[in-house]
Amino acid sequence: MKMIGLLGLLASAAVQAQVTLPLPEAYPTLLGVSCGGVNVTSYVTGFDANGYIRGEVYAWTRCGASGRGGGYHAQTYQSWHTIVWDMRQNYKVLPYDNMVPDPAFTATDAYGNSIRNTCSVTTDGQPACVASAYIYYAPPTMTPISDTVTVSPVCGQ
DSSP, X not given: OHHHHHHHHHHHHHOOXXXXXXXXXXXXXXXXXXXXXXXXXXXXXEEOTTSOEEEEEEEEEEEEEEOTTSXXXXXXXXXXXXXEEOTTSOEEEEXXXXXXXXXXXXXXXXXXXXXXXXXXXXXXXXXXXXXXXXXXXXXXXXXXXXXXXXXXXXXBO
């Protein structure tokens, strides 16, 4: 009976869940204007000292208009934000920390949780990426992210 319990414990420890890290509403949270929709790209950039996942979010939309004298002029609106996730997929959006994300970035923390950027095509010079994580273990002592949690401003791996 003890052997079955041990095998069950080992099997549950090896279970992982790949998740696409959640994002806030693109409009109006990330970008205050929308012309036919807002495009969003998310990146992970590392784990901070608290074990939170750090990343960047890029949002953009393009609005078109005919100008005086004819011709078509398009205006692109864009914004960058820093975002922090905990292992339970709660998140907090912060002012942009000017970290340039690496589309090929991957990292693994001390618990075996791994993060990566999955990128496809490039749109307007920006790779279309999705930040994802494989969550093996969420430490019970990790405080869930909320508006009252102080988040470390420096990214570390």
